[in-house]
Structure formats: structure tokens, C-alpha cells
Amino acid sequence: MLIRHAPDLTEAHVTPREAYLDRRSFLLGSAGGAITVGLGGAVANAAPLSGAKSQYSTTDKPTNLEDITGYNNFYEFGTDKGDPAAYAGKLTTSPWSIKIDGLVSKPATYALEDFVKPHGLEERIYRHRCVEAWSMVIPWLGFQLSDALKRAEPLSGAKYVAFETLVRPSEMPGQAAYFPALEWPYVEGLRLDEAMNPLTILAVGLYGETLPNQNGAPIRLVVPWKYGFKGIKSIVRISLVDKQPPTSWNKENANEYGFYSNVNPEVDHPRWSQASERRIGAGLLAGRQPTLMFNGYAEQVASMYTGMDLKANF
Ligand code: MTE
Secondary structure (H helix, E strand, C coil): CCCCCCCCCCHHHCCCHHHHHHHHHHHHCCCCCCCCCCCCCCCCCCCECCCECCCCCCCCCCCCHHHHHHCCCCHHHCCCCCHHHHHHHHCCCCCCEEEEEECECCCEEEEHHHHHCCCCCEEEEEEEECCCCEEEEEEEEEEEHHHHHHHHCECCCCCEEEEEECCCCCCCHHHHCCCCCCCCCCEEEEEHHHHHCCCCEEEEEECCEECCHHHCCCCEEECCCECHHHCCCCEEEEEEECCCCCCHHHHHCCCCCCCCCECCCCCCCCCCCCCEEEECCCCHHHCCEECCHHHHCHHHHHHHHCCCCCCCCC
């Protein structure tokens, strides 16, 4: 199912962050929350959202909203690319809470609004590279994960950050399946320095609106130099830990999916060469384009891996 984007949504229609937060609080108090708000929102429940421009944005042309919201991986809703758009609309994302715990001085459970409120939002237009060898360019709206982590005050023993997605089989048909595609909850992890890198963000929106459910509403991780599966969706828990945490695809098949999963054209996946990629929406004539080391973000991230064998640590 494709979702139509209102052609007339312009910057002028985008309301400031405070108004968005008020709107969410308003929705919280309303029956069911199943309300389509705003000025020709692209997706049911979407609210307009805006963010400051960022030095980290690419000048690559953003992929169409229809492709970004119609061609997804979100196995909690099924394994076909169209399943998230077809089934994620039922997910209740308000109210939503996030727990931050583990090796921090200030563990807490926040209502989403309170978790987001202290942070100024930025628009980050990032390349998004899936291990299946396709790519997109997505104008995310979010804030740096580092800022949220600093607020919790990590203790000196914290070496990694672990993330967890919601478990709610009543609204996530893939979790209710007799033969589930993955073990739930979906879990992911980063080394602490990767989590603190300025490129790593928590996204709460894209294309000037709150995040569509199929893209991981209400809050998901975006790590643009890693394969897309590191970008865990619909996060309910962030834990600071001292050991490398388990990750969903590594648990599923450790030979195919490593912990690091940095985009690397020289390290092939057993089923997909990673040397090149298909840019979704570029048209049949566009052909494939070469994949860049660290997805083109080497300048910002390569130094974190100095001296590491990136073939062994794939
Ligand atoms: N997060 C959860 N909870 N469940 C998933 O199945 N799929 C991952 C990642 N995050 C996934 C997830 C994969 S394989 C990719 S490529 C990206 O989400 C896709 O993000 P997109 O649908 O916004 O493009």
C-alpha cells in the first residue's frame, strides 16, 4: 500500500517543536489517539514537525516519501516489504514510554514527550544502506543519541549501549506468528563511542512529520554508516552495559551478521555482494552505484576503528 504525500505541504505548514509536543500531549488525552491531525499529513496520525538544518546532511536527492514509507523492513509486522505499511497503522504509539537503565547515575522511565522535550530537533538527510544491497536517502528529524545518554550520566563501567523494541503481539502480527521470523524483542547494540558519535541520532520524524509507524514510530535509532538493521525501531528501552550486547540478526545467523555491521564494500554478505547498491526510486536506467566505505561517512567515523581488522569484525 502506498501512502500519498500531500503535494502542498511546505515549510510554512510545519509547526515548531513545542507545538508538536503540545499536540502529542493533546492526543494523549484524546480517545484512542486514532486521529488524523494536521494539514494533509502523509500518514494517519502524523503531526507536522520541523528541525534545524545540519552540517551532517548529504546533498544527495532524498528518496520519495512513497518509497520511504512503502518499502520497509519491520518484521514485527511481517516479512514482505509492503507488510509494515499495511499493518503498522494499528500500532498505538501514544502513550509511549522509554526506560533508560543499567550503568547510569540517573536511570528513569520517561513519557516520550519528556524524553524528547529537552532536545532541539535537527533535520539530518542521511544515506540509508540496507544489507540487502538497496539504499535510500532519508530526511530524518531527530536529535543526537549522545545528548540523551549524557542526561542519564553513564558510569565509568559503561562500554556498550543496548536497545530494545516494543513487544506487543496484539498489535504486531509478526510477533503473534506461529513461526516467528526473529526472536522478540528485536534488540540491537552499539559500542559506547559509536553511540556518542555525533552522526548517531534518535529519529522522531521524517519529511517534516512525525515518524510513520512503518518507519519505527514513535522513536528509532539511525546509524548512517552501518547497515540498516542496526537502526532499531519503536524503542522502549536503552541500557548502558559493560559487555557487548546480543543483537537480533547476529542471534539469528552469526556467520552472516556481525555486531559491527559497518557498511563495507570489501566485505560481502554470503548472499549479497556489498560492492554496489540499487538506489530505490532512481529508476531502472540508473543502474547500480558503487557502495562507499562506511556508507560515505568515513571522515566522521573511520578513526573509531583504527587498528581493527574490519573483515574479522564485520
Ligand atoms: N527494527 C525492528 N524493531 N524490527 C525490524 O524488523 N528491521 C531493520 C531496521 N530496524 C527492523 C528494525 C532493517 S533490516 C532495516 S533495513 C531498517 O530497519 C529498515 O528501516 P526502514 O523501513 O525505515 O527503511
